[in-house]
Amino acid sequence: MLLAAFAVVVLVRASQGATATSGVTSAQPGSPTAISSGIAAIPSPDPTREPSPSPEPTQTPQPTPVPSFPHMAPRTALPLRQPGEIFTHGDIRWPYVYITVDDCSDWANVEKDLETVRAKNAHITLFPAGKYIDAHPADAARVLMKAVAYGDEIDNHTYAHVKVLPSVTTGFDADLGAQLHAVRQALKDPTYEEWFVRPPFGALDNPYFITAAAKLGLGVALWSIDSNGYQNGSTLRSVMKSVFDTGHFQNGGIILLHSDDTDTAALPFIIDTIADRGLKVGGVLNKILVDRSGTAAADRKGRTAGASDAELVMGREDYPPVQD
Ligand SMILES: [Zn+2]
Secondary structure, three states, X not given: OHHHHHHHHHHHHHHOHHHOOOOOEOOEOOEOOOOEXXXXXXXXXXXXXXXXXXXXXXXXXXXXXXXXXXXOOOOOOOOOOOOOOEEOOOOOOOOEEEEEEEEOOOHHHHHHHHHHHHHOOOOOEEEEOHHHHHHOHHHHHHHHHHHHHOOOEEOEOOOOOOOOOOOOOOOHHHHHHHHHXXXXXXXXXXXXXXXXXXXXXXXXXXXXXXXXXXXXXXXXXXXXXXXXXXXXXXXXXHHHHHHHOOOOXXXXXXXXXXXXXXXXXXXXXXXXXXXXXXXXXXXXXXHHOOOOOOHHHHHHHHHHOOOOHHHHHHHHHHOOOOOO
């Protein structure tokens, strides 16, 4: 079933080949392959893009010269949507940044984050680890359902939240599937589909992990801006400095927060300062994919058929022991 669904996605991509340039490789199920992200043909700006949180009807986003991101060479076009593809940021031509919250080990803080972004007419993306959902299932269910109701996004941060070591070759299918299953149980929605996985600690040097992500139809989302709020001794001031004054704050940026007290307290100031610095919160993270009209919708359709909840449960016997 997964293979069939992957084939559907590949066929969809192939049928859209006229819009893509060469240079893209993707992981194939069963044959772990390192991914290199390609450069898409530059499309016309999509007029159907979601309106910005602070409508400014007379202002049209213009391409902006941007220095390179710290993690990779600069991109001049939006990346292709491809399962297993790795993203550290969105389209650098547009003045949007994206806010993500990892781990969700403190559901009260995550709930505060949801209320903060809602009050400011923005959106956020959560990367909960599955073990934190199962640790507090009632709280997690309430907060995750609220996230969906508010139009926010829930993605995959693995179940066990263990650093992916290069020496490990098995268990990733079960682990990623267990996290998706936990999200679906919390939402009471066996069809909920995630868009991205973010490996714990950003560890990406294991092609088996990428292949497992691709089999679930997930892209791999890292970040370009780390608030470091989870660090001991962090303060509101240190978080704001990390986000805005380290040279990483620029078009297409993906901001990494956690559900710690410092980041939660800083979030309203972060959102306000994004506007003060001339950029906008770009919405949920899958918006980095949908600027190219048509592509994301087709991929989404292919992935929806890809991983039934029954298949996810079947994989759980391989599932690694939970670690703290
Ligand atoms: Zn984490």
